[in-house]
Amino acid sequence: MAMLELQDVHVKYGAVEALKGVTLEVNEGEIVTLLGANGAGKTTTLRTISGLLRPSAGRILFEGRPIDQMPAHEVLGIGVGHVPEGRRVFPRMSVQENLEMGAYQRKGGNKEVMQRVFELFPVLSERKSQEGGTLSGGEQQMLAIGRALMSRPRLILLDEPSMGLAPLIVAKIFEIIAEINDDGTTVLLVEQNAAQALKLAGRGYVLETGSIVMSDDAATLLSDDRVRAAYLGEDIGAA
Amino acid sequence: MSNPTLERGETPGPGSRLPWHRNEDYRRMFSLLMVGLVVALMTGPSGNRDHPTDGFTGSWFHPRVLLFLGAAAAIGVLMTLYDRSKGAGRRNPLQPVIAPITAVRDRMTSQPLLRYSVYAAILVFAVLYPMTLTPFWQRVLVDQIGVYVLLALGLNIVVGLAGLLDLGYIAFFAIGAYTTAYFTGKLPVAPPFTLNPFEVVPIAILATLVAGVLLGGPTLRLRGDYLAIVTLGFGEIVRILAVNGDAFFGTNVTNGPRGAVGIPHPSIHAFGINYDWTLKSLPYYYLLLVLVVGLLIAFNRLENSRVGRAWTAIREDEVAAAASGVPTVKYKLMAFAIGASTSGFAGVLYASKVGFISPDNFLLLFSLLVVTMVIFGGMGSLPGVVLGAAVLQWMPQVLRGKVPPEDRYIYFGALLILMMIFRPQGLLPSRRRSRELKLSEEGLGGADSLGATPGTTS
Ligand SMILES: Nc1ncnc2c1ncn2[C@@H]1O[C@H](COP(=O)(O)OP(=O)(O)OP(=O)(O)O)[C@@H](O)[C@H]1O
Numbered sequence: 169m170a171m172l173e174l175q176d177v178h179v180k181y182g183a184v185e186a187l188k189g190v191t192l193e194v195n196e197g198e199i200v201t202l203l204g205a206n207g208a209g210k211t212t213t214l215r216t217i218s219g220l221l222r223p224s225a226g227r228i229l230f231e232g233r234p235i236d237q238m239p240a241h242e243v244l245g246i247g248v249g250h251v252p253e254g255r256r257v258f259p260r261m262s263v264q265e266n267l268e269m270g271a272y273q274r275k276g277g278n279k280e281v282m283q284r285v286f287e288l289f290p291v292l293s294e295r296k297s298q299e300g301g302t303l304s305g306g307e308q309q310m311l312a313i314g315r316a317l318m319s320r321p322r323l324i325l326l327d328e329p330s331m332g333l334a335p336l337i338v339a340k341i342f343e344i345i346a347e348i349n350d351d352g353t354t355v356l357l358v359e360q361n362a363a364q365a366l367k368l369a370g371r372g373y374v375l376e377t378g379s380i381v382m383s384d385d386a387a388t389l390l391s392d393d394r395v396r397a398a399y400l401g402e403d404i405g406a407a
Numbered sequence: 408m409s410n411p412t413l414e415r416g417e418t419p420g421p422g423s424r425l426p427w428h429r430n431e432d433y434r435r436m437f438s439l440l441m442v443g444l445v446v447a448l449m450t451g452p453s454g455n456r457d458h459p460t461d462g463f464t465g466s467w468f469h470p471r472v473l474l475f476l477g478a479a480a481a482i483g484v485l486m487t488l489y490d491r492s493k494g495a496g497r498r499n500p501l502q503p504v505i506a507p508i509t510a511v512r513d514r515m516t517s518q519p520l521l522r523y524s525v526y527a528a529i530l531v532f533a534v535l536y537p538m539t540l541t542p543f544w545q546r547v548l549v550d551q552i553g554v555y556v557l558l559a560l561g562l563n564i565v566v567g568l569a570g571l572l573d574l575g576y577i578a579f580f581a582i583g584a585y586t587t588a589y590f591t592g593k594l595p596v597a598p599p600f601t602l603n604p605f606e607v608v609p610i611a612i613l614a615t616l617v618a619g620v621l622l623g624g625p626t627l628r629l630r631g632d633y634l635a636i637v638t639l640g641f642g643e644i645v646r647i648l649a650v651n652g653d654a655f656f657g658t659n660v661t662n663g664p665r666g667a668v669g670i671p672h673p674s675i676h677a678f679g680i681n682y683d684w685t686l687k688s689l690p691y692y693y694l695l696l697v698l699v700v701g702l703l704i705a706f707n708r709l710e711n712s713r714v715g716r717a718w719t720a721i722r723e724d725e726v727a728a729a730a731s732g733v734p735t736v737k738y739k740l741m742a743f744a745i746g747a748s749t750s751g752f753a754g755v756l757y758a759s760k761v762g763f764i765s766p767d768n769f770l771l772l773f774s775l776l777v778v779t780m781v782i783f784g785g786m787g788s789l790p791g792v793v794l795g796a797a798v799l800q801w802m803p804q805v806l807r808g809k810v811p812p813e814d815r816y817i818y819f820g821a822l823l824i825l826m827m828i829f830r831p832q833g834l835l836p837s838r839r840r841s842r843e844l845k846l847s848e849e850g851l852g853g854a855d856s857l858g859a860t861p862g863t864t865s
Pocket residue numbers: 181184186204205206207208209210211212213253360
C-alpha cells in the first residue's frame with residue numbers, strides 16, 4: 169500500500185477548476201517529484217494534501233487513512249510536513265523561535281530534533297538568535313525546511329525549495345533533501361528545476377493544467393523528448 | 408560629520424552641503440510653520456454662511472496666529488538644536504524622557520523584586536490617588552477612562568496580538584449595554600425575568616461571545632483591509648438596528664434613538680456582602696480597578712502561553728502558522744470571542760453606571776477611538792494600551808473649558824500626528840512590536856496591515 173494516495177482529486181478556486189482529477193501515489197521511503205509549468209497546479213496539489221485546501225471531489229489517503237477532510241493541523245499531527253512555496257518564515261521571530269513554532273503540536277522535548285536540524289543546517293545554529301526576516305534567501309529556505317522537520321514528519325512536502333536561489337545553494341539544498349530522505353523521511357518534491365529534481369528523485373509526475381499527463385521513473389522522464397523540450401529547455405529539433 | 412551621499416532615512420549633518428531647500432532642517436521648519444498657520448486659522452473665530460471668509464480675515468491679524476507660528480518656530484529650532492547636539496543621528500526629542508523608562512523596564516524583566524515593587528507602587532497609587540480627586544474627575548476616571556481601558560484591553564487581544572483589524576468593536580459594547588437594558592426591564596419589550604446588572608454579566612458575556620463568533624466565523628478567511636471593512640459594516644449594522652429598532656416588524660424593541668433610561672445600578676447581596684453602588688463614582692472605580700487588574704493578569708498569562716504564541720505566529724505569517732500546525736481558525740475565533748466579551752462586559756458596567764444608553768454611545772467614531780488607543784499606547788503591550796486609553800480619554804477633558812469645544816479634536820489630532828512622527832511604536836510598546844517596526848523601517852517585511860508602513864519615520 170502506498171504511503172500517500174491521491175485518487176481523482178479535483179480542486180476549485182471559486183468556479184475555476186485548478187485540479188481536474190489528479191491521481192498519484194508516493195511510497196514509503198521514496199523521493200517523488202512533481203513537475204509542471206507555472207500555473208499547472210503543483211502548489212494547489214500540495215496545499216490540498218496538507219489540508220490547507222479542500223478537494224471538491226476525490227480522495228486523499230495517508231497510510232490508508234482518508235485525510236481530505238482533515239484540518240491542516242491534524243494532517244501535520246499524523247505525520248505530513250509542508251514547506252510552503254516562497255520560504256515563509258516568521259520574519260520577526262528568531263531562528264530558534266521559528267524552529268520551536270515548527271514543533272508547536274509536539275508535546276515534550278524537542279532538543280533531539282533541533283539538534284538534528286542544526287546538524288543538517290549548521291548556518292542556522294550559528295544564527296539562532298537572528299530574526300527570520302533578516303536571513304538570506306537560502307538561509308530562509310533552510311529555516312523553512314528545518315521548521316517543517318521539527319514536527320518529525322514521515323512525509324515532507326517541499327514546494328519549490330530551489331526558487332530564486334543561486335546554483336550552489338540549490339545543489340546544497342538538494343543534498344540536504346537526500347540526507348533527510350536517508351533519515352527515513354519520504355519526500356514529495358515540487359520543482360521547476362526539472363533536471364536536478366529528476367536526478368534526485370526515484371519517480372516523477374508531470375502536471376499540465378490540472379491533470380497528470382505523464383508519470384514514470386525519473387531516469388525515463390529525464391530522457392523523454394517531451395520532458396526535455398518542455399521542462400529542460402532543450403531544443404530537441406536541433407539535437 | 409558630512410555625508411557625501413545621503414542614504415535613506417538619514418538626516419544630513421549640519422556640515423553637509425545640500426542646496427538649502429533640500430536641507431532637512433529648512434524643510435521641517437517650513438512644514439511646522441504651515442501646520443502652525445493651518446491650526447491657527449482653524450482654531451480661530453469661524454466665519455458664517457454668508458461670509459465664510461470672515462473667520463480667516465479676522466484670524467490673519469489675530470495675536471493667536473503669531474502665537475502658533477511662534478510655537479511652531481520654537482519647536483523647529485529646538486529640534487534642530489537637538490539634532491546638532493547629537494550629530495546626524497536619529498532625532499527624537501522624546502528620547503530623554505523615554506530612555507530612563509526603557510532602562511527601568513529592562514531591569515524589571517531581569518529583577519523580579521524590582522518588578523513587583525513597581526507593580527505595588529502603581530497599585531498603591533491607583534488605589535489612593537483617585538480619593539483626592541474632585542467628583543468631576545472621579546466621574547471622568549470611571550465613565551471615560553475606566554470603561555475605555557477595558558475596551559482597549561479587549562481590542563488589544565484582537566488587533567495587538569492576533570493582528571486582526573476590527574473596526575466594529577464598539578458593536579459588542581453596544582450588545583453588552585443593550586443586554587443590560589433588556590434584562591433590567593428598561594427596554595420596551597419585557598424580559599422573561601428581571602435581573603440585577605451583575606447577574607446580567609454572564610448573559611452579556613455569552614451574548615457577545617456568540618456575536619463575536621458569528622461575526623468571526625464567516626469573516627476570518629478575509630485578511631487585513633477586507634476584514635476591517637466587514638467589521639466596520641457590522642458595527643454600523645448593530646448601531647442602525649438599535650436606531651431603527653423602535654419599529655421592528657411593528658414592535659418597539661430598542662426604543663430607537665431615544666434609547667433606554669433608568670438602568671439600575673448594580674448591587675451585591677450574596678456571601679454575606681450587601682453593597683449597593685449608587686451615583687457616586689469612586690465605588691465604581693474600585694470595581695473597575697479590580698476587574699482591570701484581574702484582566703491584566705489573565706491576559707498576560709494568555710499572551711505568554713501556547714495561545715499567545717499561536718497568535719504571534721498568525722500575525723506574522725498565517726500560511727506559515729497553518730503549515731506549522733497552528734489551528735488558525737480556532738485561535739482567530741478565540742481572539743475575536745475574548746475581545747468581544749471584554750467589550751460586552753464593559754458595556755454592562757457602562758450602562759449600569761450611567762443609567763442611560765442610546766445609539767449615540769456606539770458610533771463608528773468610538774470604534775476608531777479604541778483602535779487609536781491601542782496603537783497610541785503600543786499594540787500588544789498591556790501597560791501600553793492601558794496608558795494609551797487613559798491619556799487619550801483624559802486629554803479632551805483637560806482641554807474642556809480651555810479651548811473652544813469644536814477645536815478639541817484638532818488638538819487631539821495634533822497629538823496623534825506628533826506621536827506617529829516621533830514614536831510610531833506607541834507609548835510603551837511591546838518588545839516584539841518594536842522589533843517588528845524597526846525591521847519594517849529597514850524594509851524587511853511590512854509590519855503587516857496593522858503596523859506602521861515603512862518610511863514614516865526618518
Ligand atoms: N487563491 C487562488 N484563487 C484563484 N485561483 C488560484 C488561486 N491559487 C491558484 N490559483 C490558480 O490555480 C492554478 C494553479 O495554481 P498553482 O499555484 O497551484 O500553480 P503552480 O503549479 O504551483 O505554479 P507555479 O509554478 O507558478 O508556482 C493557476 O491557474 C492559478 O492562477
